[in-house]
Amino acid sequence: MRFFSLLLLGGSLVMPVHAADAQNWLNRLLKAEKQQSFQGTFVYERNGSFSTHAIWHQAGQVGESRERLLKLDGAPVEVVRVGGRLQCGSNALADQLFEGEPWPPRPLDPQKLAEWYEVRMAGESRVAGRAAVVLTILPRDQYRYGFELHLDRETALPLKFLLLNEKGQLLERFQFTRLDTSATLAKDELEPGPSCRPVEILQAAEPKPGAWRSEWLPPGFTLRGMHAQPSPISGETITYLMYGDGLARFSVFIEPLHGALVEDARSQLGPTVAVSKRMSTADGDMMVTVIGEIPLGTAERIALSMRAGEAQADR
CATH class of the missing domain: 2.50.20.10 (Lipoprotein localisation LolA/LolB/LppX)
Known part of the structure; x- marks a missing residue:
């Protein structure tokens, strides 16, 4: 359970x-x-x-x-x-x-x-x-x-x-x-x-090593897994990162926008928060979305800290 x-x-x-x-x-x-x-x-x-x-x-x-x-x-x-x-x-x-x-x-x-x-x-x-x-x-x-x-x-x-x-x-x-x-x-x-x-099990592709990193994580949270999968809606490849501290957990989804007009958003339903931020990268604009049972302010700071690059914050 x-x-x-x-x-x-x-x-x-x-x-x-x-x-x-x-x-x-x-x-x-x-x-x-x-x-x-x-x-x-x-x-x-x-x-x-x-x-x-x-x-x-x-x-x-x-x-x-x-x-x-x-x-x-x-x-x-x-x-x-x-x-x-x-x-x-x-x-x-x-x-x-x-x-x-x-x-x-x-x-x-x-x-x-x-x-x-x-x-x-x-x-x-x-x-x-x-x-x-x-x-x-x-x-x-x-x-x-x-x-x-x-x-x-x-x-x-x-x-x-x-x-x-x-x-x-x-x-x-x-x-x-x-x-x-x-x-x-x-x-x-x-x-x-x-x-x-x-349940239909999909083979999850492994993203490029160092494809994404977070410049800030709450103390104690570490990267637990990283996958890539096709979006069931757009078909675009979504990078999916999973973090935890041994008790709490959250996920980060990164999806290319390809010129789509999507606004930043934030919401909370009970304990679950969702924060989406548009981000410009060398490969074009991306939508970064953080979902998890963490405070809204924590999720927003994590979303703003995501970067395309090599080093991964691990505290």
Whole structure:
């Protein structure tokens, strides 16, 4: 699930408050996603809009876990993942994807990660009728968001996940309303429905080394991957760069304009921001777009820092 991937922080963060307890709960969280099967329903909230979802998760060895998500209200949307990779999806979810992992695994440096976040034990709560412990993950600067995580006391599964801005305002929420960790999952509960179309995997071309670089990155963010793919609309080759700090992530898209009249733009929907800036290069005008769950000001500064060249900022 999305909140699992966001919160896999690695094995040994340095935490100044209740360090041993917080360390223990994070280690349990890491194990829970790999070892604990479950089913339930959860509510997702973003930008004041709510939706309800059912989930079935069958734990397994690496590459063998299976997960099915089904939206229960509004337009039907279904997703099935096998081994963490999207197998099928409804509507646009089944459109073109890159071949290979979009966010390649990279060993985390716990000491470095602790420079950008502070993890604290924050008390206890009760979610979906289950006792929970509360952890806060607080940024040490203005370039990323903070998190609040409610972990099931019995299994360490996330019962509630809140994404908060610099003012402590809610940007995004996942919250279970029912969680069952005892029932054996039936095979048909994990099988996709007729509207879940197989994903079409595209071969992603590798761009020229040093084709693009950022002159400024938020401290702790590094380049995690770089690809090139044809635009499904214009057919032009889009360069796609992926950055992360071990917890937060954002992407940068660079597309040639070929004389098209496109204005700069900025928008935010819940936690997700999109900033587009027109840029002149030796190869003509380009549109640089930054998309991610980072503050709007951070995204704008990143977009303005992109350059065609050799060196890559890596902090």
